[in-house]
Amino acid sequence: MTTEPIQIYQAPMQGFTDFSYRKVIFETFGGIDKYFIPYLSYGKGHEIKKSQMREVLPENNLQMPVVPQVLFSDQTELFDLISILVDSGYPEINLNLGCPYPMATNRGRGAAWLEKPEALNELLQQLFRNNFPVRFSVKMRAGMTSDHDCKAIFDVLNQFPILEIIFHPRTAGQMYEGKANPLLFTEAVSLVKHPLVYNGDLSSAVHFQELKTMLPEQNKWMIGRGLLVNPALAAQLKGEVFDSKIVRKKLKEFHEHLLESYSARLQGDSHILMRMNQFWTFFSESFENPHKAMKLVKKSSSLLKYNAAIVEIFRSF
Numbered sequence: 434m435t436t437e438p439i440q441i442y443q444a445p446m447q448g449f450t451d452f453s454y455r456k457v458i459f460e461t462f463g464g465i466d467k468y469f470i471p472y473l474s475y476g477k478g479h480e481i482k483k484s485q486m487r488e489v490l491p492e493n494n495l496q497m498p499v500v501p502q503v504l505f506s507d508q509t510e511l512f513d514l515i516s517i518l519v520d521s522g523y524p525e526i527n528l529n530l531g532c533p534y535p536m537a538t539n540r541g542r543g544a545a546w547l548e549k550p551e552a553l554n555e556l557l558q559q560l561f562r563n564n565f566p567v568r569f570s571v572k573m574r575a576g577m578t579s580d581h582d583c584k585a586i587f588d589v590l591n592q593f594p595i596l597e598i599i600f601h602p603r604t605a606g607q608m609y610e611g612k613a614n615p616l617l618f619t620e621a622v623s624l625v626k627h628p629l630v631y632n633g634d635l636s637s638a639v640h641f642q643e644l645k646t647m648l649p650e651q652n653k654w655m656i657g658r659g660l661l662v663n664p665a666l667a668a669q670l671k672g673e674v675f676d677s678k679i680v681r682k683k684l685k686e687f688h689e690h691l692l693e694s695y696s697a698r699l700q701g702d703s704h705i706l707m708r709m710n711q712f713w714t715f716f717s718e719s720f721e722n723p724h725k726a727m728k729l730v731k732k733s734s735s736l737l738k739y740n741a742a743i744v745e746i747f748r749s750f
């Protein structure tokens with residue numbers, strides 16, 4: 434069993450872990466060692482969406498250890514995206530080799546790279562020849578449709594000075610079905626020479642203990658949905674004990690600060706409510722009656738009604 438302190442990373446989740454969310458979780462609960470920014474990528478006409486650019490602006494990420502991520506289909510896209518982030522002063526950039534959505538993979542992005550070890554090898558040779566003043570980490574799944582894909586990819590990654598690899602042991606084809614496979618992670622540990630970060634389904638202290646039993650040497654973990662349901666999870670896994678009243682109080686505070694942040698930067702009730710609805714799709718799971726909580730949120734047609742619903746949810750559910 435490793436005695437090194439555990440490190441917890443917040444997974445990038447497009448549409449959820451935006452800069453308002455990152456700041457509020459950092460200030461309210463903490464316990465997170467790195468906050469990964471959802472990917473930066475080119476849209477139509479080689480343009481980057483304004484909302485994605487806002488995410489990587491240094492002034493929106495002050496005082497937090499953040500890592501931006503890039504999603505790319507070829508060397509031109511990759512180098513252009515890296516240049517933007519290098520100019521913004523980031524010391525680490527994460528390469529997305531795991532996005533499973535057809536919109537990305539059909540364009541050769543994300544998990545599509547897992548079926549192209551030779552092309553990846555060539556790309557990484559060019560990348561490291563270029564000497565960008567930044568370290569690169571990788572976030573990947575086990576394969577496109579076969580979990581054998583990762584073996585050839587590990588062989589390629591082993592040849593380059595990668596900072597660390599975040600490994601989500603599921604194929605892209607699985608999307609989020611079934612369970613992440615810790616045995617596949619154990620296999621990866623024997624094949625990869627870089628530090629590995631476990632990612633996949635970590636949702637509670639009990640589950641964490643089960644994973645620790647299976648992976649006793651593992652001390653780096655990335656959490657996505659588990660933190661969206663329970664923003665206190667990272668702090669709790671690091672030993673912070675909150676009694677249930679304190680958790681409830683802090684969750685309320687967390688929600689208030691998030692709402693304040695969206696209200697300050699978004700125009701009009703409908704935009705703010707859309708963001709809060711999105712947030713509640715996971716957050717409602719931290720309440721005893723998630724369906725009722727979600728129903729009340731969804732029913733709120735104005736901020737006034739929404740605020741009344743929140744009082745009711747925190748009082749009754």
Ligand SMILES: Cc1cc2nc3c(=O)[nH]c(=O)nc-3n(C[C@H](O)[C@H](O)[C@H](O)COP(=O)(O)O)c2cc1C
Nearest residue numbers: 444445446447471472572633634635656657658659
């Ligand atoms: C809505 C949504 C958006 C996501 N966006 C990204 C992203 O921008 N970049 C990325 O590498 N992974 C993204 N992911 C994958 C997560 O980072 C993470 O790998 C996955 O949810 C598994 O971790 P978990 O089981 O702890 O949630 C996304 C997942 C979801 C559900």
